[in-house]
Amino acid sequence: MSGDWTAIWLTLKLAVISSLILMIIATPLAWWLAKWQHPAKPIVQAVIALPLVLPPTVLGFYLLLAFSPQSWLGSGWESLTGGQLAFSFAGLVIGSVIYSLPFAVQPLYAGFVQLDIKYLETAGMLGLSRTAQIRRVILPMVKPHIITALGLAFAHTLGEFGVVLMIGGNIPGETQVLSISLYDHVESLNYGQAHQLAIGLLIFSLILMSLLYRLNRKGRDAWNSRSG
Amino acid sequence: MEFKVRLNTQGRPPLEATAAFSAQSVLLGLTGPSGAGKTTLLRALAGLEKCAQVNVSSYRRSSPRIMMVFSEPCLFPHLSVEENLILARQYSADSGASLTTYTALCHCEHLLGRAAVSLSSGEAQRVALARALASQPDILLIDEGMGAIDSATRRAIISGLKQYATKTQLQVVLVSHDISDLALYADELALLEAGSLVCAGQVARVLGHYATETSLVPCLSLLEGKATDPDPRYPYHRFLCEGQVLYAHSRASFEEHVRLVVDARQVSLDKMDVNQSTLVNAFACQIVSMDTLSDAELRVTLRQGDTTLYAIISHLSRDRLGLTAGDAVTARFKLC
Numbered sequence: 001m002s003g004d005w006t007a008i009w010l011t012l013k014l015a016v017i018s019s020l021i022l023m024i025i026a027t028p029l030a031w032w033l034a035k036w037q038h039p040a041k042p043i044v045q046a047v048i049a050l051p052l053v054l055p056p057t058v059l060g061f062y063l064l065l066a067f068s069p070q071s072w073l074g075s076g077w078e079s080l081t082g083g084q085l086a087f088s089f090a091g092l093v094i095g096s097v098i099y100s101l102p103f104a105v106q107p108l109y110a111g112f113v114q115l116d117i118k119y120l121e122t123a124g125m126l127g128l129s130r131t132a133q134i135r136r137v138i139l140p141m142v143k144p145h146i147i148t149a150l151g152l153a154f155a156h157t158l159g160e161f162g163v164v165l166m167i168g169g170n171i172p173g174e175t176q177v178l179s180i181s182l183y184d185h186v187e188s189l190n191y192g193q194a195h196q197l198a199i200g201l202l203i204f205s206l207i208l209m210s211l212l213y214r215l216n217r218k219g220r221d222a223w224n225s226r227s228g
Numbered sequence: 229m230e231f232k233v234r235l236n237t238q239g240r241p242p243l244e245a246t247a248a249f250s251a252q253s254v255l256l257g258l259t260g261p262s263g264a265g266k267t268t269l270l271r272a273l274a275g276l277e278k279c280a281q282v283n284v285s286s287y288r289r290s291s292p293r294i295m296m297v298f299s300e301p302c303l304f305p306h307l308s309v310e311e312n313l314i315l316a317r318q319y320s321a322d323s324g325a326s327l328t329t330y331t332a333l334c335h336c337e338h339l340l341g342r343a344a345v346s347l348s349s350g351e352a353q354r355v356a357l358a359r360a361l362a363s364q365p366d367i368l369l370i371d372e373g374m375g376a377i378d379s380a381t382r383r384a385i386i387s388g389l390k391q392y393a394t395k396t397q398l399q400v401v402l403v404s405h406d407i408s409d410l411a412l413y414a415d416e417l418a419l420l421e422a423g424s425l426v427c428a429g430q431v432a433r434v435l436g437h438y439a440t441e442t443s444l445v446p447c448l449s450l451l452e453g454k455a456t457d458p459d460p461r462y463p464y465h466r467f468l469c470e471g472q473v474l475y476a477h478s479r480a481s482f483e484e485h486v487r488l489v490v491d492a493r494q495v496s497l498d499k500m501d502v503n504q505s506t507l508v509n510a511f512a513c514q515i516v517s518m519d520t521l522s523d524a525e526l527r528v529t530l531r532q533g534d535t536t537l538y539a540i541i542s543h544l545s546r547d548r549l550g551l552t553a554g555d556a557v558t559a560r561f562k563l564c
Contacts, residue, residue, distance in 0.1 A: 118302045121296075125294070125295050127320070128319055
């Protein structure tokens with residue numbers, strides 16, 4: 001059972017770190033994508049959306065190749081940190097970020113596209129600097145989209161299995177996340193423990209998604225309601 | 229205020245406009261048919277058209293602070309009405325100014341505590357205008373930004389805005405496709421057609437150009453003059469135009485000066501001396517010219533002193549009365 005707690009802790013750590021990194025990457029990326037007009041835009045969008053449709057094992061397979069000490073990424077990492085990237089927690093974080101990228105980018109992209117340029121022009125004419133515009137106008141106006149992006153990225157990383165199995169394997173305390181641990185229990189016919197983990201993850205995910213939808217419904221109502 | 233704007237980008241009709249308005253003119257009306265480039269011109273003046281070559285100066289300072297109010301109010305939806313105004317004031321020249329002047333002017337004191345998203349479109353436009361004033365610009369551009377406000381409130385706001393602008397040397401450019409609204413309040417008018425300013429200057433002159441040189445409707449004339457003692461029994465303004473007493477509704481006046489904008493279709497002509505009509509206003513004048521508009525109608529240009537008045541009548545009426553250029557007639561119209 002203590003192994004399960006280690007797995008739970010590791011999973012949460014992975015989800016928190018990955019979704020924070022994702023927000024840092026996805027917010028400027030989505031902003032740029034929303035403003036960018038170029039014939040190549042659909043290709044970039046498709047690349048970001050690939051994890052939505054690809055089997056996680058395909059993604060995991062190519063990540064494994066990229067992480068191997070023979071590749072420039074793997075060898076570069078090794079010379080930098082001394083450890084290898086494949087089958088490490090850092091490798092898992094990189095994999096999760098790529099795997100969950102569309103879940104963070106797409107809601108933010110939608111938010112930025114819907115944001116009428118006239119709000120920013122008004123803010124500019126009022127004298128707000130670029131940073132003041134971001135802080136006082138853009139971020140508050142796309143807040144519901146930020147919450148969705150964060151929630152989806154977190155929840156999606158939490159339930160990751162295929163990619164982790166390919167690039168992380170099953171090392172307790174390092175790469176053995178909840179879903180892998182669950183798979184392990186089933187493999188060794190340990191159904192009772194498997195059930196505990198499964199129901200725990202199910203309930204947690206349900207609560208998380210309900211909270212997300214609730215927050216967002218509030219946000220949407222506030223945008224449209226005419227009641228005062 | 230003086231400006232020179234040139235905008236020539238691919239895929240859009242070119243815009244070229246140069247104008248100079250007198251320092252005494254605080255309210256400038258800009259009108260023109262849809263697609264003439266009114267919004268683009270304002271956006272260029274506000275510095276929002278990156279490709280435009282723009283030169284604007286105000287009588288307050290050579291590089292004036294310009295604020296534009298869009299037809300959509302664009303209130304920040306995550307803030308309350310008051311917070312929207314406070315934000316504007318915070319970045320203005322005088323961040324300690326009281327907001328009451330602006331809220332009173334725009335009739336929105338009672339909305340301060342409301343969420344911006346809870347307002348009706350007319351309320352939101354009033355708040356947007358108050359917010360623009362709170363940013364204390366030197367030039368305020370209003371792009372059809374009052375269309376959703378009921379006409380009585382709108383006229384009260386324009387009237388108040390004009391007083392405020394006179395006091396603070398603010399210059400306001402008001403864009404509307406409704407020329408009659410502008411003619412009543414603007415100090416100067418400008419007419420934009422297909423990306424160029426075809427006529428700008430005194431209201432009566434621009435109205436004349438509008439009536440005779442373009443195919444645009446309505447055909448309007450401006451009668452104005454000094455107010456005289458009102459008749460206490462009626463809520464109308466009496467004023468002297470070319471020495472003749474005319475009546476106007478109270479909303480169309482500024483202090484000692486009264487204006488009346490008359491639609492040529494509302495003017496009837498006769499050769500009687502005695503007024504036996506319910507049409508209150510009678511204006512003695514002379515026919516200058518008659519121009520056929522269609523096989524049914526013609527436009528009569530009438531003059532008395534410096535005042536020009538237009539009437540649109542039928543060929544039948546002309547023939548029955550035997551009207552010709554040079555005839556002395558009485559033009560009658562309702563007070564409005």
